[in-house]
């Protein structure tokens with residue numbers, strides 16, 4: 412988080428509520444694309460994610476049928492101090508047959524604030540997203556075209 416978002420401002424935003432805070436975020440701070448509604452939600456992203464998650468959603472502790480593949484599918488989040496952003500990385504091969512087509516992040520309310528599509532020709536499975544003001548926790552997701560969707564543990568911010 413930037414210095415502008417210190418304890419005083421953050422406390423104020425908590426009082427005002429996450430929805431109010433999201434309104435203050437300029438649309439340009441969001442990763443890309445389309446229809447962001449007045450509360451800062453993108454239902455197109457959320458509908459796509461829900462369809463993917465309904466096919467299987469796994470974690471390091473619950474890899475389902477893919478035990479042994481956790482290390483190359485569970486996304487890793489790094490916060491970029493002073494930039495108000497985070498980077499999600501998945502240590503997965505990127506080829507046309509087997510790759511990570513999608514990385515996205517949800518906030519404490521489950522709302523998606525970053526959504527990046529990838530192709531098998533991208534050199535690596537990574538995405539950087541700005542963190543909207545009012546975000547208090549993040550869960551990152553990575554979808555593999557052969558091994559379903561994976562998420563990390565929820566990370567608290569600040």
Ligand SMILES: [Fe+2]
Pocket residue numbers: 484503509510555556557558
């Ligand atoms: Fe995979």
